[in-house]
């Protein structure tokens with residue numbers, strides 16, 4: 588597993604400046620679909636953990652929180668996050684599959700567009716629920732595994748051909764083919780989270796009024 592994680596880390600180190608520029612210049616999925624949903628979550632006086640935080644940009648839209656901690660595998664991204672947002676939170680290089688925090692030390696965990704990048708999905712989910720306090724929220728945004736998997740072919744905005752949906756494993760990333768993309772079925776994802784939490788919200792996000800959803804937005808509550 589360590590080897591795959593090293594590949595993920597090295598690739599995100601390489602891609603860090605490009606990703607940072609893209610997000611800071613107002614990447615449209617974030618601006619139009621993700622920020623408005625995250626901004627509705629009440630974070631007042633809460634302790635927040637953002638796993639796979641990238642450059643830490645979501646801290647910009649969180650208001651009145653008590654503590655924000657961002658972790659990422661990529662040293663370069665954590666360096667950028669500290670420079671950009673070090674006055675608003677703490678940032679650490681850490682593996683989301685081996686969190687170095689005490690049990691029940693956060694009220695909210697964010698996991699935004701990370702699952703498809705993470706080789707150690709089961710450890711990640713288990714660890715995030717471990718560090719959440721009882722009734723804490725685990726907030727997830729991810730590519731829709733059914734309609735936006737790595738192995739799909741888009742014919743037009745409302746027509747997508749899905750290939751080998753059931754075949755879980757490592758694929759090439761469409762945006763950057765050197766970053767491994769871990770495909771898991773919706774069934775695998777939901778079953779893993781259900782071991783530890785209760786699904787409070789499940790939304791399929793439809794971009795530009797398309798009839799096919801590209802992203803899922805989930806809020807799980809720790810039981």
Ligand SMILES: C[S@@+](CC[C@H](N)C(=O)[O-])C[C@H]1O[C@@H](n2cnc3c(N)ncnc32)[C@H](O)[C@@H]1O
Nearest residue numbers: 599639640641659660661682683699700704705
């Ligand atoms: C697509 S980026 C998303 C970054 C940020 N959450 C956002 O939405 O802008 C995926 C991030 O997950 C990080 N990542 C992948 N696997 C990880 C792991 N096991 N532990 C910590 N970070 C991880 C990558 O380094 C990368 O920064």
